[in-house]
Amino acid sequence: MEAIFETWPWYVSGFLIGMVMLCLIWFGKTFGMSSNLRSICSIVGAGKYVPFFAFDWKSQKWNLVVILGAMIGGFVAVHYMSSPNNVDINPTTIEQLSTMGIDAPQGKLMPDAIFSAEAMQSPKMVFTLVIGGVLIGFGSRYAGGCTSGHAITGLSNLQLPSLKAVIGFFVGGLIMAHFILPLIF
Amino acid sequence: MKALKYLLVGFVFGIVLTKSEAVSWYRIYEMFQFQSFHMYGIIGVAVATGLVGIQIIKRKKLKDIKGEIINVPDKEPGSARYWIGGLIFGLGWALAGSCPGPIFILIGAGFWPLIFVLAGALIGTFIYGVIKDKLPH
Numbered sequence: 135m136e137a138i139f140e141t142w143p144w145y146v147s148g149f150l151i152g153m154v155m156l157c158l159i160w161f162g163k164t165f166g167m168s169s170n171l172r173s174i175c176s177i178v179g180a181g182k183y184v185p186f187f188a189f190d191w192k193s194q195k196w197n198l199v200v201i202l203g204a205m206i207g208g209f210v211a212v213h214y215m216s217s218p219n220n221v222d223i224n225p226t227t228i229e230q231l232s233t234m235g236i237d238a239p240q241g242k243l244m245p246d247a248i249f250s251a252e253a254m255q256s257p258k259m260v261f262t263l264v265i266g267g268v269l270i271g272f273g274s275r276y277a278g279g280c281t282s283g284h285a286i287t288g289l290s291n292l293q294l295p296s297l298k299a300v301i302g303f304f305v306g307g308l309i310m311a312h313f314i315l316p317l318i319f
Numbered sequence: 320m321k322a323l324k325y326l327l328v329g330f331v332f333g334i335v336l337t338k339s340e341a342v343s344w345y346r347i348y349e350m351f352q353f354q355s356f357h358m359y360g361i362i363g364v365a366v367a368t369g370l371v372g373i374q375i376i377k378r379k380k381l382k383d384i385k386g387e388i389i390n391v392p393d394k395e396p397g398s399a400r401y402w403i404g405g406l407i408f409g410l411g412w413a414l415a416g417s418c419p420g421p422i423f424i425l426i427g428a429g430f431w432p433l434i435f436v437l438a439g440a441l442i443g444t445f446i447y448g449v450i451k452d453k454l455p456h
Contacts, residue, residue: 138329138338141338141339141340142338142339142365142388142446143412144339144356144358144359144360144361144363145360145364146339147336147338147339147341147361147364147365148339148360148361148363148364148365148366148367148368149360149364149365149368150331150337151332151335151336151339151361151364151365151368152364152365152366152367152368152369152372153368153372154328154332155365155369155372156368156372156376157328158328158371158387159372159373159376159383159389159391159397159400160381160383160384161324161325161328161383161384162383162384162385162387162389164391164392164454167375167418167419167420167423168341168418168419168444169421171333171419171440171441171443171444171446172420172444175444175445175448175453180445180448182447183346184448184449185448186447186449186451187445187448193324195322195324195375196322196399196437198357199322199325199326199329200325200326200328200329200332201329201420201423202326202329202421202427203325203326203327203328203329203330203331203332203333204329204330204332204333204420204424204427205333205335205423205426205427206326206329206330206333206334206427207329207330207331207332207333207335207336207424207427208333208334208336208337208342208423208424208425208426208427208428209333209427209428209429210330210333210334211333211334211337211338211428212337212428212429213428213429215337215338221343221345221346221415223345223346223349223354223355224349224352224354224355226354227345227348227349227352227354227355230352231324231345231348233343237347239343243337243340243342243343243344243345243425243428243430244344244345244416244425244430244453245341245344245345248344248432249344249414249430249432249433250414250432253432253444254432254435256419258343259378260432260435262338262414263415263432263433263435263436263439264435264436264438264439264442265411265414265439266411266414266415266416266436266439267411267415267422267435267436267438267439267440267441267442267443268411268439268440268442268443268446269344269407269408269410269414269415269439269443270411270412270415270417270418270419270422270436270439270440270443271410271411271439271440271442271443271444271445271446271447272404272411272443272444272446272447273404273405273406273407273408273410273411273443274404274408274418274419274440274443275404275443275447275448275451276400276403276404276407276408276445276447276451276454277395277400277401277402277403277404277407277408278394278395278400278404279418280408280418280419280420281362281419282418282420284394284405285362285366286365286366287369287391288368288394289366289370290365290366290367290368290369290370290372290373291369291373291393292370293393293394294394295394295395295396295397295398295401296394296401298389298398298402298405299401299402299404299405300399300405301402301405301409302402302403302404302405302406302407302408302409303405303406303408303409303412304351304409304412305347305406305409306381306403306405306406306407306408306409306410306411306412307350307410307412307413308351308352308409308413309406309409309410309413310340310409310411310412310413310414311348311351311352311362312351312352313350314410314414315348315413315414318366318414
């Protein structure tokens with residue numbers, strides 16, 4: 135029982151994520167989280183101005199329910215299944231982050247330097263998060279999927295386009311983590 | 320009742336992503352620094368599980384819950400959109416330390432600054448919708 139409070143091993147987590155995807159396929163759907171962003175744009179009326187958003191978002195309601203369930207799952211996991219031993223990352227990573235002024239996890243999922251209420255007092259930090267979001271939203275729609283749609287579903291289904299997208303994800307991520315993040319922090 | 324199964328699958332997904340720490344900014348940073356196998360293990364096992372499952376589904380022509388033969392759709396052929404779109408997504412993934420699923424999961428868990436990331440993601444999606452016909456795909 136104790137084990138559920140600790141960091142779940144990669145082989146358990148990976149297997150369960152694979153099963154979530156297969157479950158949605160069995161339901162006659164697909165596993166893709168970024169599609170919800172397009173649905174939300176539609177719901178708030180973007181379809182009146184841009185044809186890309188004039189689609190039947192109601193047919194995607196099931197996916198919004200998945201995301202709602204995921205939010206509840208996140209709440210339960212953080213509030214009732216956490217332990218101070220969580221997020222036990224590599225000490226070298228911690229050292230590297232401290233030179234950038236980013237605090238060590240100490241059981242927290244997110245660094246206070248970027249995601250605390252205090253950090254949100256800084257316009258630079260808010261701007262950084264918004265830009266991060268813009269890149270995520272634009273990139274995932276342009277590529278036609280994100281980690282769930284391409285990396286998990288597409289690669290599982292041996293899709294060459296997904297392999298290209300996933301290589302792109304990692305090239306972009308490496309450029310950001312190695313060259314751009316040190317300039318920001 | 321129909322919605323309940325989606326809520327349940329989502330609930331499991333949210334718990335797994337949180338407890339595996341795939342939603343953690345730290346884990347994404349550590350992955351891109353090649354300082355841990357953890358994230359690669361998660362993605363690798365998820366893909367391996369999916370690969371075996373999809374092969375079984377295809378070879379045995381399994382049916383979905385509505386009784387129709389399952390068809391896992393192919394991605395549209397193309398290159399530019401996958402390379403460029405993928406690269407742009409990757410930049411955002413490492414900057415915000417989260418991808419679309421985790422953005423929602425973290426907001427649900429109470430990390431409200433992720434609302435700024437979500438707002439950005441909606442803006443980014445909207446911009447794509449506006450200029451998509453001018454982009455190479």
